[in-house]
Amino acid sequence: MRKQKTDRPEEQQRFETFLRSRQLKLTGERLELVEEVFGQAHHFDADQLHMALKQKGKAISRATVYRTLDLLVQCGLVRKSSFGDQHAHYEAVRSDEHHDHLICLNCDAIIEFFRPKLEALQDTICQEYGFKPMHHSHQIFGLCKDCQALETDAPTLAHRLSQLNV
Amino acid sequence: MRKQKTDRPEEQQRFETFLRSRQLKLTGERLELVEEVFGQAHHFDADQLHMALKQKGKAISRATVYRTLDLLVQCGLVRKSSFGDQHAHYEAVRSDEHHDHLICLNCDAIIEFFRPKLEALQDTICQEYGFKPMHHSHQIFGLCKDCQALETDAPTLAHRLSQLNV
């Protein structure tokens, strides 16, 4: 038997509304996946999510993980991004606030930032080119505070830097 | 018999110097690839380059294309980036000037921009976070001047927008 609407967290309700609006079905897999996504602390990838679910005894197939993540992106509950490595990264959207990222090449820490002045400057640039912006991605790669203090392995760092395809 | 150094364009000379410095060899394939890369108008991907070479009767294997592009990136003659689709994009570096990109979701036009104020603002942000920037990527997706005038296919556009993994 299904729980009442009001028993479910907001994100599950939002997903349900979205699914209904498209005549799609609210399945156990979809609910479990949303729950796990919002249980994750920030950034994760498809494989991590798949593993995490498996560990909790919810063995949802990879195909369904990808299919559901895609729905969540369309519904606006999840953001998908690429950090220059070979696979996509995802993050639960907890507010509508857009942000950009600082990415540590040593420890993979991801620091979020938002600067209205920067957003405004982008708009100015677009205006000059007669370009209509619809989405943007701004990523800064380097070393976080902690990793600057540590002695980092220079060749490894140089390699990661050169392999960034962003 | 090899041509004299002075007969070759600057980028080939730079590549030769780089190869020598690492005890790597100056092969016909490598020279042809550099030539083609600098013959390309701006952005291209590995497959386009491979095709272009094949059409000119220089059938260089895919493996060698990838291996050589990697060397060119290391040597600084080529920049590698990802525009949110599934494959890497490359561009010949014709000057040391860094730039960012406006990317049209309708016609795939890539417009380069550089704004010192924006670069400075990034540095300020990094300072605040105690972050040491080493590389950055800033991409704005939307519609170029020409495509705004055209009637674009809204569903297609929405789909591309939602599928951007950046």
Added chain:
DNA sequence: CTTCCTGCAAATATTTTGCATGTGT
């Protein structure tokens, strides 16, 4: 009872790698 969903395995797409053979230095 219809439509949509799932898991599986196969297909795709892009890039990398092992190996035998070939080629600059």
Added chain:
DNA sequence: ACACATGCAAAATATTTGCAGGAAG
């Protein structure tokens, strides 16, 4: 000669898709 390079085909990686059986509305 030696070390490095090439092409090929297979592997690796990440993601998508067709299909047959299963579940939601």
